[in-house]
Amino acid sequence: KQEVTQIPAALSVPEGENLVLNCSFTDSAIYNLQWFRQDPGKGLTSLLLIQSSQREQTSGRLNASLDKSSGRSTLYIAASQPGDSATYLCAVDTGRRALTFGSGTRLQVQP
Amino acid sequence: DAGVIQSPRHEVTEMGQEVTLRCKPISGHDYLFWYRQTMMRGLELLIYFNNNVPIDDSGMPEDRFSAKMPNASFSTLKIQPSEPRDSAVYFCASSAEKNEQYFGPGTRLTVT
Numbered sequence: 001k002q003e004v005t006q007i008p009a010a011l012s013v014p015e016g017e018n019l020v021l022n023c024s025f026t027d028s029a030i031y032n033l034q035w036f037r038q039d040p041g042k043g044l045t046s047l048l049l050i051q052s053s054q055r056e057q058t059s060g061r062l063n064a065s066l067d068k069s070s071g072r073s074t075l076y077i078a079a080s081q082p083g084d085s086a087t088y089l090c091a092v093d094t095g096r097r098a099l100t101f102g103s104g105t106r107l108q109v110q111p
Numbered sequence: 112d113a114g115v116i117q118s119p120r121h122e123v124t125e126m127g128q129e130v131t132l133r134c135k136p137i138s139g140h141d142y143l144f145w146y147r148q149t150m151m152r153g154l155e156l157l158i159y160f161n162n163n164v165p166i167d168d169s170g171m172p173e174d175r176f177s178a179k180m181p182n183a184s185f186s187t188l189k190i191q192p193s194e195p196r197d198s199a200v201y202f203c204a205s206s207a208e209k210n211e212q213y214f215g216p217g218t219r220l221t222v223t
Contacts, residue, residue, distance in 0.1 A: 032210060043202060044214040051209065089154070093210050097142060098167060101154040 002027045002094050006102035013080055014110050021075040021105045023090030028068045031095040035064050035075050038087045038104070047088075048075070080109045115215035117203050123221045129191040132218045135184055136205030144204040144212065145178055145188050154202070160186065172197075193222045 003026045013019055023033070032051045036044040048057045048064040050073065056065040063076040077084060087106045091099035116135040124130055136143045144159040158168040163180045171178070175194070180186040190197055200219050204212040 034211065036214075041219075043216040044204075046211055046213060049209065049211040091154075091212075096167065097161075097206075097210055098144065098156040098159055098170075099154075099212060103153050 002030075002092055002100045004090060004092055004100050004102040006088075006090055006105050008105060009103065010106040010108075012108040012110060015080060015082060017080050017109075019077050019080055019107075021077070021088050021090075021107070023073040023075070023102055025071045025073075025092050025100075027094060028071050029094060030068060031093040033064075033066055033073050034091045034093070034099065035062075035073075036089040036091065038089060040086075044089065077107075080107075082109045082111045085109050115203055115205055115213055117201075117215035117218050119218060120216060121219050121221075123223065124193055125223055126194055127192040128222075129189065130193045130197075130220060130222075132188040132201050132203075132220070134186045134188070134203030134215060136186070136203070137213055138184070140205035140207045140213075141183075142206045142210065142212075143180060143186050144206070145186070146202045146204065146214075148200045148202060148217070149198075157188070157201075190220075193220075195222045198222050 005024045034049045035047040050057045050066045061078040066073045087104040089104045090102045118133045145157040148154045156170045158178045160180045178188045200217045202217045204214045206212045
């Protein structure tokens with residue numbers, strides 16, 4: 001059974017700092033990996049999708065990498081802003097379409 | 112596109128009542144998913160459909176839960192009878208070929 005772990009559970013940084021969020025998964029046979037953002041009381045917003053054949057994806061200040069062999073993905077946020085404060089969720093598709101989610105990293109960017 | 116639409120956004124009901132949650136997926140998406148989010152268990156898949164056909168319902172907690180997708184633009188999740196432990200946020204999501212899933216705003220269900 002696929003298990004997804006996100007470390008740290010919470011992170012507080014000053015505005016402008018570059019930061020890395022980590023995601024690990026137990027079964028390397030994945031179809032894709034997706035990073036989401038969730039604001040309090042809101043739904044999930046898709047940030048980046050990395051397919052199993054890809055090593056990274058970039059969108060603006062966000063860069064996500066994937067290392068299937070080690071079962072790891074990282075989300076890099078450059079020049080963090082207070083508006084980046086949210087919970088970031090990593091989710092893995094093992095090929096059966098349904099996503100297995102990590103428990104998230106709660107990010108607070110201090111102005 | 113309006114994105115995934117869910118209704119109602121909030122539902123408060125008494126134990127034993129029937130609850131129906133509704134979802135309209137993104138047009139053209141052929142997969143539809145129902146997830147539940149709680150503090151204790153995080154996000155969990157309940158059921159998903161492909162081309163209106165249920166594919167995997169192994170996450171449905173028990174017979175009190177049922178889901179239907181009568182056409183490509185509408186799905187319902189029904190709980191009958193509802194119990195306090197069903198209190199959670201229920202999300203609907205849809206996807207197409209690459210399975211990049213797009214989530215609705217969720218329905219916050221409170222069963223008293």
